[in-house]
Amino acid sequence: MKITRIETFLVAPRWLLCRVETDEGLAGWGEPVVEGRAETVRAAVGELSDLLMGEDPAPIEHHWQRMTKAAFYRGGPVLSSAVAGLDQALWDLAGKRLGVPVHRLLGGPVRDRVRVYGWVGGDDPARLRDAVAARVESGLTAVKMNAAGVVSRSPTVREIDGVVERLSQVREVLGDDRDVAVDFHGRFTAAAARRVLPLLEPLRPMFAEEPVLPEFGHLLEAVVRCSPVPVATGERLYSRGDFLPALQAGIAVAQPDLSHAGGVSEVRRIAALAETYDALVAPHCPLGPVALAASLQVAFATPNFLIQEQSIGIHYNRGAELLDYVLDTGPFGFADGAMHRTDAAGLGIEVDEDAVRTADRAGHRWRPPVWSHRDGSFAEW
Structure with a gap:
């Protein structure tokens, strides 16, 4: 089994989903997103996909190690979230391949x-x-x-x-x-x-x-x-x-x-x-x-x-x-x-792929509110 396609979907209200497809027809789903930075994480997923395309999805830990460490600059919310969604999809694939739940x-x-x-x-x-x-x-x-x-x-x-x-x-x-x-x-x-x-x-x-x-x-x-x-x-x-x-x-x-x-x-x-x-x-x-x-x-x-x-x-x-x-x-x-x-x-669910693809056509641009104190200075939201 080889990974042949990795897609991302920007869906309302503020989420990003990813789909990892294989040459045997199985697909796994993940959710790589930073709330308010979905487009940025989408780009990061695209970059990390280079490490997965054409590979057997089964050795999840091997892929996790490469996705997190095969770069000089590591970690942080964007990269960790991109890895998180792809990792979820690989576990989803592993369970589907074996016919068992991830747990x-x-x-x-x-x-x-x-x-x-x-x-x-x-x-x-x-x-x-x-x-x-x-x-x-x-x-x-x-x-x-x-x-x-x-x-x-x-x-x-x-x-x-x-x-x-x-x-x-x-x-x-x-x-x-x-x-x-x-x-x-x-x-x-x-x-x-x-x-x-x-x-x-x-x-x-x-x-x-x-x-x-x-x-x-x-x-x-x-x-x-x-x-x-x-x-x-x-x-x-x-x-x-x-x-x-x-x-x-x-x-x-x-x-x-x-x-x-x-x-x-x-x-x-x-x-x-x-x-x-x-x-x-x-x-x-x-x-x-x-x-x-x-x-x-x-x-x-x-x-x-x-x-x-x-x-x-x-x-x-x-x-x-x-x-x-x-x-x-x-x-x-x-x-x-x-x-x-x-x-x-x-992962125990069936994603409605048609609904996801339809939602992606509309996309979203969710941003968190920006708050101020009474004096006009920045306040934590």
Whole structure:
């Protein structure tokens, strides 16, 4: 079997998919994307394709090593995401070729179901209660909210109290039998995070995500130590090397993204590294169907897995949903708060190729919002 064609598809609302085809008619799918930089990653996939065309897709680790290391300049979000999507497609091909799900190739499943959570807002607290109630009604047992919108570099008393009030609202709707995670989204300084986190502890959040920007990882240990609230981070970390200092700082939850952190191959190693620090894994995934399918395959085979993010109903999905690009939506059902394991081959989904090709003709040009503080200076989104 040889790889004969590699295609990419820019599909709404903000995703990039890739398809790796072989001379025997099999094709594997991946999702290589950096949100807001899809066209850039598309170019990177084209460059990396030179290493794969005409090759047997079976030796995945061999291909991963070459894609990540056969250049003087390595790593970073664009290259790691391009590798991630191609790696997903190679694992999808391997499973289809052998007629088994990817989780079987990773050593076999350790669970039958994967608990998932959904996003409920938080930038503007006005609709939080209704959003949480709708998520509970849909079957979810866990949600994630933003801690705040634009935050001053030195938050006012009102801003700090607002974070607590938001979480209090959500906890009141959820009760004690469901969970909420709080996403700081890198909007807080380390000093501000240390002020806020201890105030959230009585409300028992499942974790506080990205309390500081990844470039301030040297301050992470002090943030972790300031409160018993479990700290999570990792959506902007792309390798085992990136995760090691965060784990050494004492994070409780690692959040690699299957479409950013080197795909199935690297995320399974990040999970194993996290296990040596007694940390759990909650893969980041506000993306499309292939990224979620790949995440689920890793989750089924990962002992220290906690919970899986998914984007069904998320505010980014305007004009398209991940369910629009699969022929069978069954694998993504969560009526009981979890997605259930199947024995479907590869990544476990059937991509609707016609829908993907049609969407690619329209494409997209999604960009993240650019925020400012009241004085006009740049604010973290």
